[in-house]
Amino acid sequence: PLQHHSLLVCSVSGFYPGSIEVRWFRNDQEEKAGMVSTGLIQNGDWTFQTLVMLETLPQHGEVYTCQVEHPS
Numbered sequence: 001p002l003q004h005h006s007l008l009v010c011s012v013s014g015f016y017p018g019s020i021e022v023r024w025f026r027n028d029q030e031e032k033a034g035m036v037s038t039g040l041i042q043n044g045d046w047t048f049q050t051l052v053m054l055e056t057l058p059q060h061g062e063v064y065t066c067q068v069e070h071p072s
Helices: none
Strands: 006-015 021-026 029-031 035-037 048-056 064-069
Touching (some): 006 064, 021 048, 048 064
Antiparallel strands (some): 006 048, 021 064, 035 048
């Protein structure tokens, strides 16, 4: 069977201040390769948003997790 890349998107919005950490995990192991981020986007109301994407070749049964850490 043909294997297709998938783009997983983690959307985080409405946070302040702008310091934030977003990480992707595959089966509880941190994934760093294939990660792309929009960086911080200002919403105009003092809050921020960001999209952090992970390009991957998913296998059956794998579990992907987006973990967000923010000081607020």
